Amino acid sequence: MTETISQQDRLPRIGMVSLGCPKALTDSELILTQLSAEGYQTSKTFEGADLVIVNTCGFIDDAVKESLDTIGEALAANGKVIVTGCLGAKAGKEGGATMVAEIHPSVLAVTGPHATQEVMDAVHTHLPKPHDPFVDLVPGSFGDAGIKLTPKHYAYLKISEGCNHRCTFCIIPSMRGDLVSRPIGDVLKEAKALFEGGVKELLVISQDTSAYGVDVKYRTGFWDGKPVKTRMLELTEELGKLAAQHGAWVRLHYVYPYPTVDNILPLMAEGKILPYLDVPLQHSHPDVLKRMKRPASGEKNLDRIREWRAICPELVIRSTFIAGFPGETEEEFEHLLDFIREAEIDRAGCFAYSPVEGATANELPGMLPESVREARRARFMEVAEEVSAKRLQRRVGQVMKVVVDKAVSLGKKGGVGRTYADAPEIDGVVHIQPPEKASKTYKVGDMISVRILGAQGHDLVGIPV
Numbered sequence: 001m002t003e004t005i006s007q008q009d010r011l012p013r014i015g016m017v018s019l020g021c022p023k024a025l026t027d028s029e030l031i032l033t034q035l036s037a038e039g040y041q042t043s044k045t046f047e048g049a050d051l052v053i054v055n056t057c058g059f060i061d062d063a064v065k066e067s068l069d070t071i072g073e074a075l076a077a078n079g080k081v082i083v084t085g086c087l088g089a090k091a092g093k094e095g096g097a098t099m100v101a102e103i104h105p106s107v108l109a110v111t112g113p114h115a116t117q118e119v120m121d122a123v124h125t126h127l128p129k130p131h132d133p134f135v136d137l138v139p140g141s142f143g144d145a146g147i148k149l150t151p152k153h154y155a156y157l158k159i160s161e162g163c164n165h166r167c168t169f170c171i172i173p174s175m176r177g178d179l180v181s182r183p184i185g186d187v188l189k190e191a192k193a194l195f196e197g198g199v200k201e202l203l204v205i206s207q208d209t210s211a212y213g214v215d216v217k218y219r220t221g222f223w224d225g226k227p228v229k230t231r232m233l234e235l236t237e238e239l240g241k242l243a244a245q246h247g248a249w250v251r252l253h254y255v256y257p258y259p260t261v262d263n264i265l266p267l268m269a270e271g272k273i274l275p276y277l278d279v280p281l282q283h284s285h286p287d288v289l290k291r292m293k294r295p296a297s298g299e300k301n302l303d304r305i306r307e308w309r310a311i312c313p314e315l316v317i318r319s320t321f322i323a324g325f326p327g328e329t330e331e332e333f334e335h336l337l338d339f340i341r342e343a344e345i346d347r348a349g350c351f352a353y354s355p356v357e358g359a360t361a362n363e364l365p366g367m368l369p370e371s372v373r374e375a376r377r378a379r380f381m382e383v384a385e386e387v388s389a390k391r392l393q394r395r396v397g398q399v400m401k402v403v404v405d406k407a408v409s410l411g412k413k414g415g416v417g418r419t420y421a422d423a424p425e426i427d428g429v430v431h432i433q434p435p436e437k438a439s440k441t442y443k444v445g446d447m448i449s450v451r452i453l454g455a456q457g458h459d460l461v462g463i464p465v
Contacts, residue, residue: 011040011041012040012051012128013040013041013042013043013050014035014040014041014042014049014051014052015042015043015046015048015052015074016032016053017070017074018149019056019057019066020059020063020086021057022158024055026156027114028149030116031053031055032146033147034120046073047077047078050127051078051080051081051123052080052082053084054074054081054082054083055084056070056071056084056086056100057085058085058086058088058089058175059170059172060351064090064357068103068104071083071100071107072104080108081106081108082107082123084111084113084115084118085111085112086176087100088110088111088112088113088115090357098110109125112175113161142155142194142196145193145197151444151445152198153405154200154201155201156203156205157191157202157203157204159204159209159235160179160182160206160207160208160211160212161176161177161207162179162207163179163207163208164178164208164211164214165293166293167293168291168292169292169325169353169359170356172207174358178215179207181212181216181230183221183230184229184230184234187235188223188224188228188239188242195243195246196246200248200445201248201249202239202243202250202251205253206253207254208256209232212231213229213230213232213235218230218231223238232260236252236264236272237272239273240267240272243273247447249274249403250272250274251273251276251278252274252278254280255277256280257279261304265308265311265312265315268315275312275315275420276316276317277317277318278319278423279317279319280319281301281319281320282321282322283336284301284336284338285328285332288327288328292322292325292361302339302342302343305317316420317345317347318347318348318426318427319348320349320350322352322353323336323373323376323379323380324372324373324376326353326361326368327366328353328368336380340383340387344391345387345388346387346388347428348387350381352373352377355367389457392428392458393455396452396453396455399450399451399452399465400419400449400450400462401449402418402419402448402462404417404446404448407442407444407446410442410443411443411464412434412435412438414432414434416429416432417448418430428457428458428459428460429459429460430450430461431456431459432448432462432463432464433453433461440464442464448464450465451463451465
């Protein structure tokens with residue numbers, strides 16, 4: 001036994017930090033899956049690792065600072081750091097070198113996003129792999145789906161990389177490239193493995209979920225012995241079938257409001273996928289949307305939302321917006337506030353415009369003072385929270401299905417969960433009170449029925465029934 005333990009101690013250990021959005025998280029999962037397949041162990045601390053990988057975000061200034069600070073911390077604590085992710089793709093000010101290499105020249109290697117092989121090549125150079133990937137099974141993985149960094153009862157499913165839009169405030173296409181859709185057979189194979197591994201909630205992500213398959217002209221793929229088009233409608237139909245076999249949920253994120261999305265609403269009304277849409281609207285005024293180079297106008301968006309709710313009254317919409325975009329007038333901002341009220345956006349987030357380096361919006365006339373941008377963001381959130389609170393009040397008295405994220409003493413002392421209206425990390429939660437019957441227990445990942453007793457801010461309070 002002593003010999004076995006000492007051999008384990010000698011296995012190379014790698015620390016991993018994953019920053020930014022869920023799409024970056026899935027990149028980290030792929031890297032960790034490959035590392036585990038090759039026999040590397042993971043370390044929860046910088047000091048306990050032989051090497052550290054930092055998956056960065058480079059979207060807004062705060063994210064860039066967080067990424068650079070994390071790289072600095074890893075270098076100070078460990079000294080051997082490989083950098084990947086969106087910030088890794090940003091050029092430095094001197095030309096030639098990357099921003100990361102200019103600021104932290106001692107990093108071992110720098111790659112851009114979704115660069116698993118490049119990261120593995122760098123790891124192999126500085127920390128040779130301990131054994132062949134085909135020798136041992138990967139512990140703690142979901143089979144074909146690999147290793148996940150999320151809790152075992154929910155997981156992200158990335159269906160594509162990149163984006164074909166050129167929004168003026170965004171630099172993601174310059175870092176992640178144009179849209180590249182994954183083969184539908186591969187996507188469904190991963191989804192099946194996740195469900196079979198116990199995942200109860202699958203969160204579909206990409207840069208533009210509605211555009212899935214556009215790059216391959218909706219090419220026909222194969223799944224379960226039959227042809228299936230590489231298209232959002234067919235994908236959600238098949239995901240709904242898989243989820244039904246396991247009593248699980250399917251949640252859609254980053255859904256642009258194209259007319260094709262209308263075809264998804266009947267699936268939501270029929271309970272095949274969750275009646276929840278994460279739609280990145282960004283603004284409502286047509287002139288601001290034009291300056292942003294967004295793919296739809298505000299008026300069409302409002303009409304479309306009304307049509308969606310007519311088809312599926314239980315639909316919950318979350319969205320993000322930008323306040324204080326260059327040239328935004330007070331009238332245009334008031335238009336946005338009116339839109340939030342009329343569209344009754346259930347969950348809304350808002351950023352004060354931040355001049356991201358490399359974004360073409362920085363060259364637009366009418367850059368507003370930071371104080372005005374921040375004041376408008378605060379005004380927006382005040383209205384958005386009023387709308388959200390009003391929408392939440394409709395839940396009081398209802399009995400809703402809740403997925404459990406936390407259970408204290410098997411739920412006897414209460415817990416925390418989420419309804420279909422709440423995505424993990426970004427929306428509200430349900431604070432579950434101790435059950436009236438002592439025999440009533442539940443654990444993390446269970447789906448339970450909860451009577452909603454009240455609303456507190458963005459959250460609900462309920463009791464198991």
